[in-house]
Amino acid sequence: MDTGYQGAVASALALMDARPERRGLLPVSEPLRLGRSELRYADPVYGVLTQLKIGGCYFAVPFSEEGARELFARIPAGALVSIAGAGYAPLLEPDIEPSCYDLWVYEGTGPVDGGAAGISIRTLDAADLDAIERRYHMLDREVIIDHLERGWVHGGFNDAGELVGFIGEHTEASMGMLEVFPEHRRRGYARALEAALANKIISEGRVPYGHVAPGNVASRALQERLGLTIARPRYCWIKRPT
Incomplete structure (x- = not known):
């Protein structure tokens, strides 16, 4: 060292x-x-x-x-x-x-309430890569594979065993990659997925946080329901020209 x-x-x-x-x-x-x-x-x-x-x-x-x-x-x-x-x-x-x-941070003293959605949540692996790639386009394939190998991506499954959505942890230790498939939306699955990841992070002695675009009304409302609040400063991403 x-x-x-x-x-x-x-x-x-x-x-x-x-x-x-x-x-x-x-x-x-x-x-x-x-x-x-x-x-x-x-x-x-x-x-x-x-x-x-x-x-x-x-x-x-x-x-x-x-x-x-x-x-x-x-x-x-x-x-x-x-x-x-x-x-x-x-x-x-x-x-x-x-x-x-905007950066949203959970500063509560107890676990995050995931609501009453009836899904089971498990860690995804390389076998789930195609399902993720079909629906999530914010990360390169190699990065998604890396996150799967590290156990950073988690999927929600309904009673029929169908994958209904997923969430992941980014390299910067933030929550993200939240995606609920269109045919399974408005059932509380997004709340259940994010709460499950937040509680995993809390169990590891860390603080749950994630970035949300200011205009993403649905995601902002979800953060509020989960008990997260905005922490300043606002983060901006820029790709420098070559």
Whole structure:
């Protein structure tokens, strides 16, 4: 173990934990703590920059506009970047419209209530790859395979044994990939799936969180029913030109 690097990681985590918006920095601090990302830069004045080991996305936590410029100068062309703070996005690529999402975090003291939907939930595997690929198009095939191999994707099955939907954990330790098949919607399955994953995360001593587009009314309503609340800052994704 590189004790120097581990010390730098501990210092970066302490920097983020000391911030007033620390709860909103979970998508950066949690994968770093879990060893799913690499620390690329940290400075008490400028901020923190990490990179996911799977997929290579950079996560930037600027502490100021000056810090944003310092962090962005370290991100190569062609990289996908997630920026903690929508106001900093134009400093990276002023001519590119970013994709921005609110961070929803569960801060309750007990388990998440999944409602009364009658489905059983189990971890999916490579045999379920085709069913996922037919309905979910936000991740590359290799990433979906990786998540299946790691046991990060879970499916819901009705009494007839049919797969009715699925949910997964992203590399940044956030909940996502939530999909209920059209013919099985409006039966409470989405709530049951997300609650099951949230409770699994809680059982591991972690905090459940996920990103939702501001205009996704149905997903926002689901988060509210499950007891999640918005934590700032808002995250924006930008793909740098090559």
